[in-house]
Amino acid sequence: MDAANPVVELKQITKRFSGIVANDSISLKLHKGEIHALLGENGAGKSTLMNILFGLYQPDEGSIEIKGKPVNIDNPNKAIELGIGMVHQHxxxxxxxxxxxxIILGMEPKQLGFHVDYKTATAKIKKLSDQYGLKVNPxxxxxxxSVGMQQRVEILKTLYRGADILIFDEPTAVLTPQEITELMSIMRRLVDEGKSIILITHKLKEIMHISDAVTIIRRGKVVDTLKTSETNPNTLAEKMVGRNVSFKIDKKPATPGEAILQVRDLKLKNKDGISVLNGLSLDVRAGEILGVAGVDGNGQSELIEALSGLRKVDSGSVKLKDxxxxxxxxxxxxxxGVSHIPEDRHKHGLVLDFTMSENxxxxxxxKAPFNKGGFLNQLEIEKQAKKLIEAFDVRTPSIETKARSLSGGNQQKAIIAREIDKNPELLIxxxxxxxxxxxxxxxxxxxxISQRDQGKAVMLISFELDEIMNVADRIVVIYEGRIVGEVLPEQTNDQELGLMMSGSTAGGKRHE
Structure with missing residues (x-):
């Protein structure tokens, strides 16, 4: 790493959006051959800062230097010219x-000025893929x-355009444990070959594993910049949220009762006639959290929609008690008595242009007391909103604020408040x-966990293995629309679960 001359230097960058200061005089240095993590809560200003570096936003104040020279990055094409590439979360x-x-879209190499020269492009892509161990078939x-392979295509796209400064925005959000390990190797190989990386993330385990330095942002301001080797997850978490955070959820052992939810042999074809649920069966008992682990796209969304009444199945049965x-x-x-915290809070969880009290x-x-003789009882609605906002610490300027202006975390708290307040038998x-x-x-x-301790049945569907291992009392793995394995968290590990999630058992057998 060349400590003297950073490849990127952001100097006192400030960005405001309608009265909110998203970035407040932020300075940051990225050195050659370094992986520099940018850590912060939701809404801390991480993505805004990187969108400024990539030319998607313009700063209100401050300046940017690339390799020691002041630059004005007024659009992404200028960023690409300067050797900056961004691998977006979506x-x-x-x-x-x-x-x-x-990969060549927008900059197709031409043969004799007319035809796209695919042969030359493919050869260049293959060479880059081999050089960085990406294993992509052009x-x-x-x-x-797969999703992991699509991400590698995004990385190749930046390399093809000549990037030597790469921004990764929450790159592991949709990957399996094996794909995350492979991505880390790719990132390390990129910096070994002289590239420099800024990694936006809030996953502390990954920061500790892969980064050389970390800058923590809280509410738009830099809290600290540290060498990763000189810090630990607890210190980073505390600096990020401003208080001590517990990573290991403190919970007593589950005492499961009767099966509240019984799902038997669910089958469902999607609109294209492809089978997405293939005879799926499972139970969720009172007083337990059942974790459903799996890679995105293996029938989770269809299962959730079938259980919550949003989608009809072709055959099979769903019973709540009898x-x-x-x-x-x-x-x-x-x-x-079924409550549902949906995976897409904007599509199925909230009406974004309704107020918080309406949501x-x-x-x-x-129902009473919110409805009286066919008319809404505003007084009772306001009382309910104030009660839930206080109980669940939803940070909103007022109960009349529109849902869309809240941060993701506060939108999620509002949905959870509403769903738990229904006192459900089953919480999905x-x-x-x-x-x-x-x-x-x-x-x-x-x-x-509090719902479980009150004797409720809880079904947790998550792509985050740490969450499944930490929170669930029993784990089932979903693959290609069926349950392919069942394990207890204390008797398994990330690798075994990852193998099952990819359709193999720990013994290497595939479930057909």
Whole structure:
């Protein structure tokens, strides 16, 4: 690492959005051959800062130097010219196109000025793929490759365009444990070859494992910059949220009772006629948290929608105690005692242009005391909103604030408040901590355990293996629309679960 001359220097960057200061005089240095982690809570200003470096936003104050020279990065093309590439959290790939077509999009090499020279492009992509150990087939279609492989295509896209400064925005959010390990190796290889990386994340384990330095941002300000080798996860968490954080959830052993939810032989084809649930069966008992582990796209979304009444199945049955819920509508399911924290809080959890008080009665507005003779009782609605906002520490300027203006963590707390307040028999929690920081994650997980301790059945669907291992009392693994294994958290590990999640058992057998 060249300590004297940073490859990137951000000097007192300030960015405001309608009165909110997202970045408050932030300075940061990235050196050649370094992985520099940018750590902070949701809404701390990490992505805003990197979007400024990549030319998507312009700073209100401050300056940027690349390799010692002041630059004005007024659009992403300028950033690419300066050797900056960004691997976004949500991939920007055209699904029906091949890997090569995606990588050269917008800068196609021409043969004789007319035809796209795919041969030259493919050869260059193959060379880059081999050089950095990416193992990407240039001829594969994006729609036919795994999420982890799609991410490698995004990395190749930046390398093809000549990037030697790479920004990774929450790169492990959708990867299996094995894919995360492989990504870490790729990142290390990139810096060994002279690249420099800024890694946006709130996963402390990854920071400790891969980064050389870490800058912590809290509420738009730099709290500290440290050498990773001279710090630890507890110190980082405390600096990030401003208080001590517990990583190991403190919970007493479960005492499961009767099966509250009984799912038998669920089968479902999607609109294209592809089987997404293939005879799936499971039980969730009173007083336990059942963790459902799996890689995204193995039938989790369809299962959740089938259980909550959002989607009809082709065959099989869903029972809550002795009540048949198969193919009943969401209101009926809710009234039988099922609460649902949806995986997409914007699509299924909130009406973003409704106020907080309206969102908190979305499922009960037609009942007393919120409804009197067909009219909404505003006084009771306000009372309810104030009670839940206080009890669940939802940080909102007022109960009349629109849901869309709250941070992700506070939107999630509001949904959890509403769903738990219904006093359910069964709580379905789908990706309940996705995109949340350590402070909000701790709060959400404690709420799930509190429901379990009150004798409720809790079903936790999560891609985060740490969360499943930490919170669940029993784990089932979903693969290609069926349950392929069941284990206890204390008798398994990330590697065994990761193997099952990819369709292999620990013994290497595949489930057909």
């Amino acid at each position: 991939f920007k790939l055209v699904q029906p196109f091949t890997v090569t077509e995606n 001829d594969s279609k994006i729609s036919e490759i 009540m048949e819920l198969t193919n009943r509508n969401p209101r009926f399911v809710s009234e039988q 908190l009665i979305l499922e009960t507005y037609y 929690a789908a990706q309940p901590t996705r995109g949340l920081d350590v402070g909000a994650i701790e709060f959400v997980q404690q709420q799930l």
